[in-house]
Amino acid sequence: xxxxxxxxxxxxxxxxxxxxxxxxxxxxxxxxxxxxxxxxxxxxxxxxxxxxxxxxxxxxxxxxxxxxxxxxxxxxxxxxxxxxxxxxxxxxxxxxxxxxxxxxxxxxxxxxxxxxxxxxxxxxxxxxxxxxxxxxxxxxxxxxxxxxxxxxxxxxx
Amino acid sequence: xxxxxxxxxxxxxxxxxxxxxxxxxxxxxxxxxxxxxxxxxxxxxxxxxxxxxxxxxxxxxxxxxxxxxxxxxxxxxxxxxxxxxxxxxxxxxxxxxxxxxxxxxxxxxxxxxxxxxxxxxxxxxxxxxxxxxxxxxxxxxxxxxxxxxxxxxxxxxxx
Numbered sequence: 301x302x303x304x305x306x307x308x309x310x311x312x313x314x315x316x317x318x319x320x321x322x323x324x325x326x327x328x329x330x331x332x333x334x335x336x337x338x339x340x341x342x343x344x345x346x347x348x349x350x351x352x353x354x355x356x357x358x359x360x361x362x363x364x365x366x367x368x369x370x371x372x373x374x375x376x377x378x379x380x381x382x383x384x385x386x387x388x389x390x391x392x393x394x395x396x397x398x399x400x401x402x403x404x405x406x407x408x409x410x411x412x413x414x415x416x417x418x419x420x421x422x423x424x425x426x427x428x429x430x431x432x433x434x435x436x437x438x439x440x441x442x443x444x445x446x447x448x449x450x451x452x453x454x455x456x457x
Numbered sequence: 458x459x460x461x462x463x464x465x466x467x468x469x470x471x472x473x474x475x476x477x478x479x480x481x482x483x484x485x486x487x488x489x490x491x492x493x494x495x496x497x498x499x500x501x502x503x504x505x506x507x508x509x510x511x512x513x514x515x516x517x518x519x520x521x522x523x524x525x526x527x528x529x530x531x532x533x534x535x536x537x538x539x540x541x542x543x544x545x546x547x548x549x550x551x552x553x554x555x556x557x558x559x560x561x562x563x564x565x566x567x568x569x570x571x572x573x574x575x576x577x578x579x580x581x582x583x584x585x586x587x588x589x590x591x592x593x594x595x596x597x598x599x600x601x602x603x604x605x606x607x608x609x610x611x612x613x614x615x616x
Contacts, residue, residue: 311513315520323528325472330542337610343469350473355480355589372488380594389576390598394605396569403580405493409525415541424563428570447592448578450495
């Protein structure tokens, strides 16, 4: 799939915005995530709640208003039923998140902030994602994708 | 110097809604969730020049790092070359040797990547964008990874 220049520009700009907010809130520091998951600080939970609290009602209203997106037609939200993979994969993700102290987007910010060990985290993420893809491509038809993943990725399968 | 334009830590009541607006804005342009897992997958495909790679995800991937660097440069400390993972390495804290810490981080990251791909999203994709779409699959994944991460951290803290 070839993507337009507009898509690339928007992707870059929103990537910059996303990374900026993550770094501004210190989510790229191991200690921030560790203190959150140790239930010693609740800022990150509140941050996620604040993000959902703003985006959930806005997306709901935009969906009801049948909003059109700029680059990709009518706004379509997805609401998939729960599958076993969501729960099992989520649990594995949580274990890994706790051990490595960062999740996929903050890992990139961690490296950009000068923390060298983040190279190991990012390399490990690529390996883990690749392992799952290798497994699912061998057993075609068992691929599951969730509503958290990019839908153009889903469509290209 | 640009330092100290940003506080050391932007409070959650500003950062959270800002992130929420980015999620809504991204949907309004691209009809896509502002996740990170798919960006890794498509960046790997783009770099390997595989057919079907969604190139603009690679731009987004690079953007996350650039935006992070920009924010760091606007803080007092700025860009500091260091190892990171202070809690793991600090003698007053977990006091792991560098090789042991590296293995823990790598194994954790592999499990995290595998799980994110299986679950169909990560903290941003399921945890914020999916829950904001009112997706049952995302709410289930989010509850699952939060619980697993808190339990794992509890055991890590016992060591």
